[in-house]
Amino acid sequence: MSTSEPRAPFGARLRSAVADRGNLCVGIDPHPALLEAWGLSVDPAGVAEFSKRAMTAFGDLVPAIKPQVAFFEEHGSAGISLLEDLLVEITSSGALSVADAKRGDIGSTMAAYARAWLSEGSPLACDALTVSPYLGVGALDPAFDAAESTGRGLFVLARTSNPEAGRLQGSVGDDGTVAQSVVDEVGRRNRTSFGRGGGSFGVVVGATVADPPELDGLHGPVLMPGVGEQGGSLDDVRRIAGSVLPRTLVNVSRHVLRAGPDVDSMRNVVVDLNRQYRFDNAT
Numbered sequence: 053m054s055t056s057e058p059r060a061p062f063g064a065r066l067r068s069a070v071a072d073r074g075n076l077c078v079g080i081d082p083h084p085a086l087l088e089a090w091g092l093s094v095d096p097a098g099v100a101e102f103s104k105r106a107m108t109a110f111g112d113l114v115p116a117i118k119p120q121v122a123f124f125e126e127h128g129s130a131g132i133s134l135l136e137d138l139l140v141e142i143t144s145s146g147a148l149s150v151a152d153a154k155r156g157d158i159g160s161t162m163a164a165y166a167r168a169w170l171s172e173g174s175p176l177a178c179d180a181l182t183v184s185p186y187l188g189v190g191a192l193d194p195a196f197d198a199a200e201s202t203g204r205g206l207f208v209l210a211r212t213s214n215p216e217a218g219r220l221q222g223s224v225g226d227d228g229t230v231a232q233s234v235v236d237e238v239g240r241r242n243r244t245s246f247g248r249g250g251g252s253f254g255v256v257v258g259a260t261v262a263d264p265p266e267l268d269g270l271h272g273p274v275l276m277p278g279v280g281e282q283g284g285s286l287d288d289v290r291r292i293a294g295s296v297l298p299r300t301l302v303n304v305s306r307h308v309l310r311a312g313p314d315v316d317s318m319r320n321v322v323v324d325l326n327r328q329y330r331f332d333n334a335t
């Protein structure tokens with residue numbers, strides 16, 4: 053992309069990718085146990101082959117691909133270098149990259165994370181980044197600003213899929229639950245940046261959650277992990293997403309990756325999931 057050609061907002065690019073390819077986002081999570089199950093070495097060479105086969109299997113099928121940064125980071129600089137290459141390859145495949153790094157820190161440090169993941173020309177630049185609001189949604193402002201100015205997006209953790217999350221994220225303050233206040237604050241940012249950001253700021257809500265936040269006021273996308281290995285189902289996704297179902301990106305990682313190392317087997321699982329998780333006609 054030339055500098056004279058501004059990138060369209062992430063929200064608009066995601067809507068178009070979903071209209072084209074459906075609502076499924078597959079994760080690339082090279083767990084050591086999966087590398088072993090695929091007959092690969094638990095080292096950077098194994099991670100490289102794992103990522104290559106995964107991209108061959110579904111790079112052209114889904115609107116978004118979410119590398120789990122932790123499984124690259126654990127291999128040090130070689131792993132990060134592979135992640136840089138993978139982010140480029142995801143773009144070449146026509147999918148959007150969602151880097152699952154769950155970053156979050158005080159504003160000035162957050163600005164450095166924003167430069168790393170959301171600025172033009174950075175080796176780790178992705179289309180969207182997962183961020184943690186534990187230091188306050190306002191502490192993430194450098195990331196909101198960077199994302200808006202470069203046509204990128206954020207997914208802010210609101211109500212996560214893990215069983216330990218409810219006590220903290222479901223606790224009730226003046227504005228309802230903590231999870232609801234995160235959704236409301238992200239929704240406010242989507243409304244104030246409409247036209248420029250195009251609803252590029254999303255939240256993460258797990259498909260396993262019994263007490264999800266109300267998402268009607270979000271005006272942005274939802275990343276919904278927890279389907280498959282963590283027990284979430286299509287019915288759960290429908291129940292939790294409600295009116296934002298068409299803008300929901302359903303993440304599945306191990307359920308697809310366990311079908312490897314055979315590329316066709318993984319591809320078949322994704323084709324099947326793609327049939328179920330396509331909500332463009334949802335009411």
Ligand SMILES: O=C(O)c1cc(=O)[nH]c(=O)n1[C@@H]1O[C@H](COP(=O)(O)O)[C@@H](O)[C@H]1O
Binds near residue numbers: 256
């Ligand atoms: O931000 C995430 O993607 C995330 C949030 C959440 O609440 N739960 C959750 O499982 N995830 C991530 O989504 C992926 C789920 O993987 P599977 O359980 O194998 O499908 C992992 O990379 C998790 O780190």
